[in-house]
Amino acid sequence: MIDRPYVTLSCAVSLDGYLDDASPNRLLLSNPADFDRVDAVRARHDAILVGATTIRSDDPRLLIRSESRRAARVARGLPVDPTKITITGSGELDPGAAFFAAGDADKIIYATSPAATELGRTALPASVVDLGDRIDLDRLLRDLVERGIGRLLVEGGGMILTEFLARRCYDELQLAIAPIVVGDDRAPRFIRAGIGPINDHVRLAEVRRLGDIAVLRYETPTALDQSLARILAPTRALLLDFDGPVTPLLAEGRDGRIADRMRQVLAEHGVDPPAELRTTVDPLRILRWATPQHLGPDAAAAVELACIQGEVEAAQLAPLTAGAAQLLTTCQAAELPVIIVSNNSAPAIAVFLDRHGLADRVTGVIARLPGRPDLMKPDPDPIRRALVRLGRPATEGLLIGDSVTDVEVAMITGVPVIGYARPGRRPGLDLAGADVIIDDLEPLTNALTTRGSTAG
Numbered sequence: 001m002i003d004r005p006y007v008t009l010s011c012a013v014s015l016d017g018y019l020d021d022a023s024p025n026r027l028l029l030s031n032p033a034d035f036d037r038v039d040a041v042r043a044r045h046d047a048i049l050v051g052a053t054t055i056r057s058d059d060p061r062l063l064i065r066s067e068s069r070r071a072a073r074v075a076r077g078l079p080v081d082p083t084k085i086t087i088t089g090s091g092e093l094d095p096g097a098a099f100f101a102a103g104d105a106d107k108i109i110y111a112t113s114p115a116a117t118e119l120g121r122t123a124l125p126a127s128v129v130d131l132g133d134r135i136d137l138d139r140l141l142r143d144l145v146e147r148g149i150g151r152l153l154v155e156g157g158g159m160i161l162t163e164f165l166a167r168r169c170y171d172e173l174q175l176a177i178a179p180i181v182v183g184d185d186r187a188p189r190f191i192r193a194g195i196g197p198i199n200d201h202v203r204l205a206e207v208r209r210l211g212d213i214a215v216l217r218y219e220t221p222t223a224l225d226q227s228l229a230r231i232l233a234p235t236r237a238l239l240l241d242f243d244g245p246v247t248p249l250l251a252e253g254r255d256g257r258i259a260d261r262m263r264q265v266l267a268e269h270g271v272d273p274p275a276e277l278r279t280t281v282d283p284l285r286i287l288r289w290a291t292p293q294h295l296g297p298d299a300a301a302a303v304e305l306a307c308i309q310g311e312v313e314a315a316q317l318a319p320l321t322a323g324a325a326q327l328l329t330t331c332q333a334a335e336l337p338v339i340i341v342s343n344n345s346a347p348a349i350a351v352f353l354d355r356h357g358l359a360d361r362v363t364g365v366i367a368r369l370p371g372r373p374d375l376m377k378p379d380p381d382p383i384r385r386a387l388v389r390l391g392r393p394a395t396e397g398l399l400i401g402d403s404v405t406d407v408e409v410a411m412i413t414g415v416p417v418i419g420y421a422r423p424g425r426r427p428g429l430d431l432a433g434a435d436v437i438i439d440d441l442e443p444l445t446n447a448l449t450t451r452g453s454t455a456g
């Protein structure tokens with residue numbers, strides 16, 4: 001049973017473990033790329049919590065900056081910005097602080113009794129929750145669950161982060177380390193004294209370099225299962241990308257061979273492609289450009305035919321992605337419809353599914369429409385057609401894809417999305433907004449099996 005939100009702890013620290021220096025001005029420990037990363041993290045949480053001292057010293061707005069991330073939240077029926085939360089024992093909060101004044105997000109203040117009484121008199125634009133003599137994190141987190149907060153981001157400062165670490169109330173810890181030394185004992189530390197070891201609670205899950213900043217992501221052994229259970233709870237159908245999650249269709253140079261063949265057809269029609277398409281190995285990039293408007297109907301049809309023939313040949317050679325057959329079998333057993341939603345051609349997908357005896361395990365295939373490369377993902381058309389066929393709203397679908405294009409189309413259409421990260425692809429999927437990222441299909445299959453056995 002889920003009795004607290006999924007909790008992510010996040011902060012930026014100096015090399016010597018400080019969150020700030022001791023001066024009245026805030027010390028910047030992130031660069032633009034890291035701010036963008038944090039913006040993506042904020043966008044996938046329901047609420048952001050900071051301590052009252054952070055509000056007083058930094059005056060943070062706690063809003064999502066990217067317009068596309070804001071729009072994606074709206075497409076899902078979520079508030080534009082996450083709920084803002086703070087904790088106070090003193091009640092010293094300025095009504096003019098950006099926490100209250102910036103944006104339209106809901107605000108919640110968790111306070112001890114005297115502070116709550118005081119705050120109640122000040123008519124702040126926030127819900128004030130009285131937690132008694134002392135603030136018990138378990139109680140606070142239970143209250144958040146009752147308010148529908150499924151994912152909580154804790155952004156600091158040091159006292160708050162230390163409390164969550166000490167109580168082991170977290171699933172994930174994201175630490176950006178800046179090449180800055182503060183060297184001043186008066187400055188706030190990331191972790192205050194008195195915390196025991198955490199290496200029996202978390203493991204290092206990812207290391208990312210953003211210019212001079214190193215981002216470390218730690219997670220508990222159950223973090224991924226927790227995330228998958230949450231994202232699968234409303235799922236009534238899978239929308240499965242083909243090239244990647246089902247088969248590495250265009251791997252091992254198959255993509256480049258198709259692209260070469262398409263360029264050959266262009267040459268036969270006396271067409272010289274633009275510079276950026278002369279060396280690309282991506283056949284779909286050429287196809288997007290090779291429209292009847294650009295080339296005339298005959299040349300466009302010939303280029304498309306070359307692409308289809310190349311894809312069919314690839315489908316006759318390509319292996320199954322590890323775990324794909326088990327995933328489809330599990331969905332069938334769980335009576336969870338699966339629609340393949342792909343930018344590849346229908347004949348190639350049909351050949352592949354027949355070859356591997358999987359045709360009966362998918363409910364339908366939405367492939368690239370002949371003559372309409374403009375309607376490939378990230379155009380919303382294929383996803384919308386899949387949802388119409390299923391008779392389900394976007395929030396009951398779940399897209400599984402391996403490209404930024406898949407995540408982008410999910411953001412536009414409001415469909416939750418799992419990024420299937422091939423090596424090196426995780427940061428792109430993360431920044432694009434994937435709700436959960438998996439490196440292989442097995443944890444997803446296991447989560448579907450668990451869900452099936454506990455349903456009803």
Ligand SMILES: NC(=O)c1ccc[n+]([C@@H]2O[C@H](COP(=O)([O-])OP(=O)(O)OC[C@H]3O[C@@H](n4cnc5c(N)ncnc54)[C@H](OP(=O)(O)O)[C@@H]3O)[C@@H](O)[C@H]2O)c1
Pocket residue numbers: 010011012013018019020026027029050051052053054055057058087088089090091092112134135136155156157158159160161163188
């Ligand atoms: N680098 C980063 O990523 C980052 C992120 C955030 C903050 N910061 C820095 O961190 C510094 C602030 O950190 P901090 O450790 O001093 O403070 P903090 O954690 O932001 O806030 C501590 C305050 O929260 C309230 N509080 C916390 N636990 C409580 C409990 N159990 N019961 C009642 N009240 C509770 C109290 O507020 P009252 O005092 O009102 O009672 C307490 O003084 C700032 O310099 C800021 O710039 C850095």
